[in-house]
Amino acid sequence: MSTLQRRAFVGRRPVYTHSERAAIARETAMTMLKDPNVHLSSPEIQARVDSVHASLVKPLGKELGIRRPTPGIAVIEGGEGAHGASALPNGSIVVHRQVVDLADRIGAAIASSRDEKEMIGNLKDVARGRFVAPAHLDRTRAQEYAKATVAFVIGHEMTHGVRQDGATGQAPIRKGMWGRAKRAAETASDAGGLELATRAGYSPMGQVGWSLYQMVETAVHGRDLDAKQQGSHPTPLARYTFAYRYLDNRKDTSRITNEGGSRQAGEPFFSAAQKSAFASIPSPEAVRKQLKELDRKTP
Numbered sequence: 137m138s139t140l141q142r143r144a145f146v147g148r149r150p151v152y153t154h155s156e157r158a159a160i161a162r163e164t165a166m167t168m169l170k171d172p173n174v175h176l177s178s179p180e181i182q183a184r185v186d187s188v189h190a191s192l193v194k195p196l197g198k199e200l201g202i203r204r205p206t207p208g209i210a211v212i213e214g215g216e217g218a219h220g221a222s223a224l225p226n227g228s229i230v231v232h233r234q235v236v237d238l239a240d241r242i243g244a245a246i247a248s249s250r251d252e253k254e255m256i257g258n259l260k261d262v263a264r265g266r267f268v269a270p271a272h273l274d275r276t277r278a279q280e281y282a283k284a285t286v287a288f289v290i291g292h293e294m295t296h297g298v299r300q301d302g303a304t305g306q307a308p309i310r311k312g313m314w315g316r317a318k319r320a321a322e323t324a325s326d327a328g329g330l331e332l333a334t335r336a337g338y339s340p341m342g343q344v345g346w347s348l349y350q351m352v353e354t355a356v357h358g359r360d361l362d363a364k365q366q367g368s369h370p371t372p373l374a375r376y377t378f379a380y381r382y383l384d385n386r387k388d389t390s391r392i393t394n395e396g397g398s399r400q401a402g403e404p405f406f407s408a409a410q411k412s413a414f415a416s417i418p419s420p421e422a423v424r425k426q427l428k429e430l431d432r433k434t435p
């Protein structure tokens with residue numbers, strides 16, 4: 137039994153929640169990569185993820201407290217229903233191939249929506265595995281959003297791997313951070329992911345799409361959107377609300393304070409192209425209302 141497992145299961149704090157145990161098991165398996173159940177994804181998908189990852193390394197500015205870029209990233213085949221990513225102890229990152237597939241579907245679902253209602257409806261179809269991209273889909277925009285979503289997820293993990301734990305290169309879960317501390321680290325990584333992706337020029341719709349999808353998925357699976365925080369991450373509603381407010385606070389006043397990515401210091405934080413996405417970002421209250429309305433119509 138490894139030190140990690142010993143601490144997790146027979147350590148000073150023997151009682152862990154189900155989701156904490158699941159997170160330990162998942163991250164342990166990923167760290168090992170030798171696990172017979174872990175298979176690398178196709179070279180094509182790996183290349184797509186590599187190019188997004190490379191574009192994020194440059195914006196690692198002094199302002200973010202990031203001293204070194206993440207060493208590497210591996211795309212693996214996740215199990216049934218898996219769509220996650222993890223920062224490993226050496227600072228490298230593992231991403232499920234399903235994150236990329238899901239990002240493609242989320243990008244198409246959002247790009248083909250004409251209003252909030254349609255956006256939530258399309259994302260519900262994605263969560264139920266029955267979304268079909270309509271003929272009028274703007275494929276360029278869908279791909280732009282999908283790439284931005286992958287950028288946000290990778291930026292989130294890069295922040296875990298380097299900013300939160302620069303001294304040890306360890307992700308929060310491996311540092312033994314639980315409960316409130318772990319959730320605070322998640323929120324900081326959400327902010328870091330957005331900063332990195334934005335500086336590299338990706339659409340804020342990347343983070344919005346991902347967080348929004350988590351929220352819709354929660355509702356589709358019949359879980360309570362208003363549940364109190366529990367487990368290792370803030371609730372999807374809390375994460376979406378954070379993303380929404382974070383974007384809203386920055387959209388008109390902030391400027392890039394350190395050079396990085398393709399952007400220069402002093403430029404507005406969001407470029408005109410990035411800002412064009414703001415018009416279609418629904419408020420958390422509107423999303424919740426929409427989810428409840430759709431629930432009444434489609435039991």
Ligand SMILES: [Zn+2]
Pocket residue numbers: 292296322325
């Ligand atoms: Zn995280």
